Amino acid sequence: MASSEENEMYSKKQWEGCMEIAVQTARTAGQVIREAFKHEKEVSTKSSPVDLVTETDRLVEDLIISSLREKYPSHRFIGEESSAAGEKCLLTDSPTWIIDPIDGTCNFIHSFPMVAVSIGFAVNKELEFGVIYHCLDENLYTARKGHGAFCNGIQLQVSKETADAFTHGDLQRLGCVNYASAAESLTITSHLKDGAQEDMSKALILTEIGAKRDPATLKIFSGNMERLLKAQVHGIRVIGSATLALCQVASGAADAYYQFGLHCWDIAAAAVIIREAGGNVIDTSGGPLDLMSRRIVAAGTVEMAHYIAQEIQTITYERDDHNAN
Numbered sequence: 001m002a003s004s005e006e007n008e009m010y011s012k013k014q015w016e017g018c019m020e021i022a023v024q025t026a027r028t029a030g031q032v033i034r035e036a037f038k039h040e041k042e043v044s045t046k047s048s049p050v051d052l053v054t055e056t057d058r059l060v061e062d063l064i065i066s067s068l069r070e071k072y073p074s075h076r077f078i079g080e081e082s083s084a085a086g087e088k089c090l091l092t093d094s095p096t097w098i099i100d101p102i103d104g105t106c107n108f109i110h111s112f113p114m115v116a117v118s119i120g121f122a123v124n125k126e127l128e129f130g131v132i133y134h135c136l137d138e139n140l141y142t143a144r145k146g147h148g149a150f151c152n153g154i155q156l157q158v159s160k161e162t163a164d165a166f167t168h169g170d171l172q173r174l175g176c177v178n179y180a181s182a183a184e185s186l187t188i189t190s191h192l193k194d195g196a197q198e199d200m201s202k203a204l205i206l207t208e209i210g211a212k213r214d215p216a217t218l219k220i221f222s223g224n225m226e227r228l229l230k231a232q233v234h235g236i237r238v239i240g241s242a243t244l245a246l247c248q249v250a251s252g253a254a255d256a257y258y259q260f261g262l263h264c265w266d267i268a269a270a271a272v273i274i275r276e277a278g279g280n281v282i283d284t285s286g287g288p289l290d291l292m293s294r295r296i297v298a299a300g301t302v303e304m305a306h307y308i309a310q311e312i313q314t315i316t317y318e319r320d321d322h323n324a325n
């Protein structure tokens with residue numbers, strides 16, 4: 001009989017094979033998107049007039065899920081367009097593929113070349129690997145838990161730009177040092193200096209707008225930007241693709257990312273890639289990331305992640321798993 005260690009080794013090997021398939025599938029999907037990018041798109045709306053979908057989003061999601069399901073019939077799937085069509089968005093302990101067929105649909109419609117396929121994979125609700133393929137630039141971002149993050153085979157490393165905003169006492173008051181089980185928290189105490197001064201002045205920050213455009217939401221959105229701009233950050237960018245923005249953090253081209261209103265398929269693959277590049281992904285409350293909560297702060301350093309989490313005000317969105325039971 002196989003020991004539990006042997007079983008674990010077997011699973012890890014198995015996930016490695018799944019990741020190879022994810023890479024092939026993302027490349028094939030990317031080819032379809034690249035071709036469709038040149039042509040007129042058939043556009044419809046989903047939850048709001050700015051939540052868009054094209055026939056290519058649906059076609060590519062079908063293509064990805066059907067080819068993966070053929071290989072892994074017992075696995076579960078969460079996909080952006082299947083969820084929009086009413087399928088339950090439920091993360092269980094089963095091996096689960098979390099798919100965004102086209103991240104940056106609005107960009108795709110406008111032929112703005114920031115468009116990606118995102119495939120994340122979780123087992124026992126833990127993210128095991130992530131694959132994000134920038135279809136136009138043909139940059140392939142990959143990471144498997146414990147094995148580093150790469151872009152086209154070159155290892156990624158987050159920037160170490162530090163907010164230096166918190167003393168140890170500040171974080172204790174915020175409750176942040178209680179997250180001993182979260183990977184992110186393990187580095188908190190070692191990074192902090194007592195009496196540290198706030199300095200965001202070298203940071204380049206990315207964010208995305210989200211689908212809600214009512215006046216109250218827009219006020220919070222611009223207030224959040226204003227507070228960071230007042231902290232004299234170098235700049236704030238909105239590129240129209242949450243996954244590619246998160247890949248910029250993993251690459252060290254940007255120092256941080258925050259957003260309310262994104263989905264588990266925007267977060268899953270990117271969270272593994274950022275962690276494996278040495279970065280931090282947390283909830284906007286400062287606690288551990290919750291894949292279904294539709295909010296995130298990601299940063300190269302733990303100080304910067306917590307600084308941003310403390311500065312921004314919450315925009316509430318319905319959880320991805322609201323219809324799961």
Ligand code: IPD
Nearest residue numbers: 103104105208210240241242262
């Ligand atoms: C969206 C994009 C957008 C972000 C949204 C995402 P989609 O994904 O990443 O930049 O603001 O929250 O849902 O709809 O293009 O796949």
